[in-house]
Each structure stands twice: as structure tokens, then as C-alpha cells.
Amino acid sequence: MSVSVRFRVWVEVGGVHLIGPGGYDILKAIDETGSISGAARRLGMSYRFVWNYIDKMEKTSGMKLVEAWKGGRGRGGAKLTPEGKMLLQYYEEIMREMNEVANKWSKYLDSKLVINKGINRRQE
Template identity: 80%
Template sequence: MIDMSVSVRFRVWVEVGGRHVIGPGGYEILKAVDEVGSISGAARKLSMSYRFIWNYIDRMEKTLGIKLVDAWKGGRGRGGAKLTPEGQALLQYYEEILKEMNEIANKWTQQLTERLKNMGEEGQ
């Protein structure tokens, strides 16, 4: 018998004016900055370069025309970063989109599993 484990999968990203703003990678970056409180700490946590994360955030901000991260310099151990209220909101919106999409994917996974099982029984 064929393995009938069904999975409905998806990948979500948000575009503004046809330009990528946030997807799984951007979400992870903002989430890490929020949790760790610095861009360098987020870079270490995600095994990415500081420059990559800084450029990614900069590109998001320029596309939206909104400041997402407040960063400050302060020498060794004194610098930091935190999400602006807009950055927090973007993170929350993305999480809400994922939650709904996961619910839909789970619904379709269950429905397709049942339908394929029934098709298999009919064919025997």
C-alpha cells in the first residue's frame, strides 16, 4: 500500500508595490532582534552576518517607507536595537497571516487525507 500521509504546504511573503517586504527570513530577523535586543546578537543567533541583517532591515524599511528597528551605537556591550511600534505590528501581522494559513493548510490536509483514503478504498 502507498503511504497516504498528506501535507498541504505553503510559503508566505508580503509584497508592497511588487517588492518583497517580509517572508520567513525577514520574520526570523525581526523576531531575533526583538528577542535579543541587538542586531549583532540577532546575527549570532541566526548564524548570519551583521551586514546581511542590517541590509535586509534597511531594504524592508525603504520598501515600506517606515522605520522598523531603532538601533543605537554605544561601544562594546552598550549598543542595541529594538523594534519600533511599526516593526512590532509587522511582526504581529505576519504571525496572524501564518496562523490563519496554517489553519487552512491543516483543514485541507485532513480533507485530502480522507478523500484520498476513500478513493483508495473505492479502487480496490
């Protein structure tokens, strides 16, 4: 049985949640689909939920993260602003670095701990 180090990462501004896995997924889906409704469909969320989530992120950050435009059926769209793309990239970099640390510790602990019938023994 192997040992795994797990973690959850989110970014706060003044103690208020800005972005975590859900916000990352929303921004990434908007970037890939080119629309809020497309992102909502892809993620199995309502348009209203995604719109409100974006609004909360923008109010918390004080930055415009998504530019949306209306155009009638099939003509509307959305894209990330440069600040939205930057936030997405920063979160990806944080996750990359955290995964490296978690993998390092998982391997280390896996080599030092013997898990046998619920009893942990340290290897000398």
C-alpha cells in the same frame, strides 16, 4: 502515508518583497535579543546581511522598523519600533490563519485520497 498541504507566505508592496520567513526571523530575533549583532549570531547570518535586510524592508515599507543605537562594546542595542512590532504581529496572524487552512485541507485530502504504491485513488 498522510497528505500534507504546504505553503510559503511573503508580503509584497507594489510587487517588491517586504517580509517573508527570513525577514520575520530577523525581526523576531532582534525583538528577543535586543541587538542586531545578537540576532545575526542567533540566526547564523552576518551583521552586514541583517543590517542590509532591515534597510531593504524599511525602504520597501516606507517605515522605520528597527531603532538601533551605538554605545561602544556591549552597550549598543536595537529594538523594534511600534511599526516593526505591528509588522511582526501581522505576519504572525497571517501565518496562524494560513496554518489553519493548510491543516484543514491536509485532513480533508488525507480522508479522501488513498496513496498506495504511487497510485492515487479517490475514496467514494
